[in-house]
Amino acid sequence: MSSARGSATRDEKLAGSVPAEAMIAGSPSAGERELERELLVNMGPQHPSTHGVLRVIVRLNGENVVECRPDIGYLHRCFEKICEEWNYLQIGALSDRNDYIASLANEFAYYTALERLVGIEVPERADFIRVIMAELQRISSHLVWYGTFALDLGATTPFLWAFREREVLLDLFEAATGARLTYNFFRPGGVRNDLPAGFDREVKKFLEVMEQRIGEYDKILTGNRIFVARTKGVATLTAAEAVAYGASGPTLRGSGVDWDLRRDAPYSVYDRFQFEVCTAPEGDCLARYHVRMNEIRQSIRIVRQALEGLPEGDFRGKTPKAIRPKGEVYMRTESPRGEIGVYLRGEGGPGPYRLKWRSPSFVHLQLLPLVGPRGLKVADLVAFIGSIDIVLGEVDR
């Protein structure tokens, strides 16, 4: 350890003496002269606001982002390969682990795909239960997003409030499914068990509290001058770009594209409920924020309607003794984060020949290099990552 150190070596260290090309493959504009003024930093994989183990390689000029590239794969678990070994029922339990913030959304996508492939009829009651649970899941997922987004912007208190509400929801999930995070609740042709007695009363109680609390959320963040300044006009995404990059869900609707699979390609019994597809035209972080907040309200509406109209009957339909389908199917559903697509191909075995999982978070993360260099600051980059609501379990699979 030498004690005396020239300023030149220090500069070298800070500017990143490692050539940027070595770290960013195919970096186009990394001239050496520019490098001297720029700072190459690794945001993540251990960083508080990359929502897991995301690594973003960022080139900074002062506070301004010059270039940023996500480096993913730290949470890769070979989901699709494992699916080729397991049988159809076992994959249902595993699909929970993709988007672990909203695991029922994964099950919904997987089982609707499987049912289409095999041709299983789902009883009405089962469909209603599925919708109730999936929409409650959407609320709980958006609550996590709300909290972490606020946390990314430096407000700590909304985070704990959101988790306070989510805790009640998790208790409800526990009562219905037995688990709090990865439920394994859906089954081919329905759900594993019926809703417990008094479930609807508890849910209605929660929805009432939730409606009142959204008012509080609005007051502490939505109208707050600092919050608006931090999100308005930040990381703007035009409708054409959102479509071109394959964005879906709230990220797409936040750019003004009126597209929701629950309405435009209805699955399950979504065509029976009245709800609005929330859009906002601006395409900035604030627009995406408004879309998600409104979606919580719409989900409350859907759950209310589903509880009202919950029919009597079986919660699980007739299924063939052995599920060994042949053929292929592609099914997409609207998860809280966007479009989950499941491509399933069976060749008569106990498990699929191939399963391809399209996860919205993975797609949305690719917007980062596009939006990053548009005059974003470090703080804006964090805000943007927060606003597209990624779950690394789903990105890496």
Add this chain to the structure above:
Amino acid sequence: MWASLAEQVRLQFETWGLPEWSFSLANSLFKALVILHFILLSVLFLVWLERKVCARFQNRLGPMRVGRPHGWLQTLADVLKLLVKEDIIPESADRWLFRLAPVLVFVPSMMLFVVIPFGPGMAVYSLDVGLLYLVAVTSISVLGLIMAGWGSNNKWSVLAAMRTAAEVITYEVPLALAVLGVAMLAGSLNLERIVEAQAGGRWFILVQPLGFVVYLIAMTAELRRTPFDLSEAESELVAGYNVEYSAMRWSFFMLAEFGALVGFSGVAVTLYLGGWHGPWLPPVAWFLLKTFGLILFIMWVRWTLPRIRIDQLMDLGWKFLIPVALVNIAVTGVYLVVM
């Protein structure tokens, strides 16, 4: 009381045949010790208070385990933990800067307390240019922060140090300008004179509301607390300028932060909220009550607001606070001439 006690001790020193400077030395040392203990004790209390207050805002309990009731010994346990933790200096750090930085951050926050009058005649040193001294002393700590950020040789801490420098230097200006209004009204830079000028409920906040708001905002920025906590924005910069620090070196930053919180709030109380004045209770109690009340308010703000961005921070400082502070000075000047 304070003065007569000191006089007695001085006479005692004379009877023992000790030279004059020995009394000055003993007197200064004693006062420094008292102030140091006051800071340490209030930081010990404030860290616990902050955690409790934050917890209650968030419907939590906060620390409950160490010390019943309500985990009041928690901070002490934390201090013990920090004392026995390994002191790590990164290999590539600039050792001298790295070691010096915590001291240089802590000392200015302690120096604030030299001129703050806790009660009538209870300032450590009743400096005639007290206000000027305050403004001067508060600008030193930024050096330590930059040294910490630069010396750590960590990219995140350098970013944080640059932010801190921009922030603290910017808000130095409106802070000084806001304080000027008070000096004009009181006609003195001596903090004790300023408090005396507020006797009888004529608190300067009543005639200087604009100045108080500017001071409060600038002070929050100087203290680098939310919504101005850009230098330690954990969701952006991992931890800030002190990211490489551990154990006692790290806790010195904490100490300095909370020490400065008490100091700045004390100054605010002195300048705007009537200092030690108040009915029934003894002056010191009033002073502490007001100071901790103000600290509670700052905590309340901290746990409510999101963080501002660096360019917005600069905008607010240069384009809003400084003009407002200048207007405040102009209005005060007109007021003084007319009245």
Add this chain to the structure above:
Amino acid sequence: MGYLADKTVDVIRSTKSIGEGLGITFRNLFRPPITVQYPDERVKISSCFRGMPALLTNRETGELNCTACGICARACPLGIITMELGKDGKKRFPTSFSIDMSRCMVCNLCVEACPFEALGMSNRYELAETQHGSLVWDLDRLSRLGREHPASQVGQPARKGGEE
């Protein structure tokens, strides 16, 4: 003047919004805390809660329901259930049975597969052990767990829909 007027309106709006936020946090100061002080207090878990799997005992005979048929082992996605079959005349029982809890994902599939209601999801959720080897639960511990902890109500196979 237009600029100044706009600025003033902005300042007033900002102050109002921040004031409202402060009001909300202040109101929350008086809500009861929701913290559960974990080892001292515990959340009341639902009767449907499923924790780790356990071997169930027939209440009347006091014997295990398990016949060591191995269906659960085949249903388990991870293959962490092992057993050995013992025979006593016509009676079949497991001479050994183990579940590797270091890998169990508590998916409930073994319970659903079991035709004899020999497995159930107990409500035990504290799975930490001081030694790695203790994470593999053997016959003794699994059957004791089944006797001591109530099995989850939803853990039992749902036969209402039935299979063709």
